[in-house]
Amino acid sequence: MNKALFSSFRMFVRSVVSDGMLLLMLVMPILMALLFKLAVPALVAQFHWTFLPSYYLLFDLFLFTIAPTFWTFASSMTILDEMDAGITPQLIVTPVGKFGYLFSRLGFPSLLSYPVICIIVYFAHLSSLSVSAILQLALLSMVSCLLPSLLVICIANNRVEGMAVNKLAGLLGFGSFVPFFITGWQQYLFAFLPSFWLAKFAQTDNYFFFALVLLLTVLISWGLFRKYERKIQ
């Protein structure tokens, strides 16, 4: 494998570790998963919120997104810091390159989040999910969680702007709620969101939806990557 890519990734890890807030982002997924595992059934038992179990799948879908969301948030903040400090143009004219730079900042953490998603969901899920369903949904979550990060680095120019844009970009994930609450044709108004099809796949196990998530994510990522490319040249 490529030496430059690994050196670049190592620098990302050092930057994150030396930054208190970002370090917290690395461990947050585990804390949040624990909270969910304990809190939701406790609420059902304590307050007899018997409507909750019908949304257990939705809770689980949320569980899938915790790790990649937090980790790619650390990515986008680091990328914005580097852009702000003028390091990005410097790194892309080394053997790391444009694509390699983004891969070492976003791709690596995203890939590394995959096993973490699987472990978290395996131990903390509330609905009945098979192992193969966990592996498949984890893949889709991992991929579609790249979009908010790409959106942030395309639009924002520094960390402060990044935090603001990140809140908006979080809306991309709300597509998952749609099939649970809107059952009529109106739900397809959200068809442009990969998270919408992700929820449909979780409900139906239809591989057409699985493919749609991947296709939509790749298309949108490509567009955002091109925009980012123009921004840094």
Place this chain on the structure above:
Amino acid sequence: MIHVQNLTFSYSKFPFIENMNFEVGKGEIFGFLGPSGAGKSTLQKILIGLLTNYTGSVQVNGCETKRKNRNFYEHIGIDFEFPSFYEKFTAAENLNFFASLYQMPCIPTKDLLAMVGLSADADKKVSGFSKGMKSRLNFVKSLLHRPDILFLDEPTSGLDPTNSKQMKEIIADCRDKGTTIILTTHNMYDATELCDRVAFIVDGSIKALDTPHNLMLAKKENILEYSYLENGVEMQKQTPLKTVSEDTLLQNLIAENALLTIHSKEPSLEDVFREITGRELK
């Protein structure tokens, strides 16, 4: 090392760089000179493969820059105008990191820091560096992997005379070792001193291209400037050196030992630039 043929590029629909042609040979220091907004940085971005939507041919180190592969940057060093570092980390950590990106063994960090007089600051965080210290560190960062081609954008700006001289010595030294150097600058003295050839760039096109010596010789005549007292007022006069024998006033003044000052004025590159392009450099 660098062949540019019929290069045309624009950021907008209006023409900017049109049909530009030039070549730079191995081991040459080639200067880009021009006022702000002339297109020097744009041209550099094309040469280093950051801007790829140009037409024509731009070959750098045997590679068309819009079709470069990752190996391209193993042999190219770039000192951008604005220094950039991980400010939280020390000078040595920064250089070590950049060195770790290259396949080939790099110049030891210790030697690099010594070259620009920063040995004592190796373990200080870059956030505590002065502007000039950052410029010097940025400069050695660009040459740590012993590049074949070095792009320097205003390397001496913000440096005191001693450090500026030291940096120019390192640049000349790199050239002597066979490195090809593209030097972008506003500073005429640096250009005259360092460059084997310079290109005057204005509004996206090359207005002149030659050695600084030839440019200065060809364009402007040398002038003799003298001053004297007339009715108690100091007067100043200029006369072309080659017709000095026809200046009777001067001869009278010499005969009467009445000259206050006298000196010849050789044209500087700056004068030549003004004459050719009709523009000021800054």
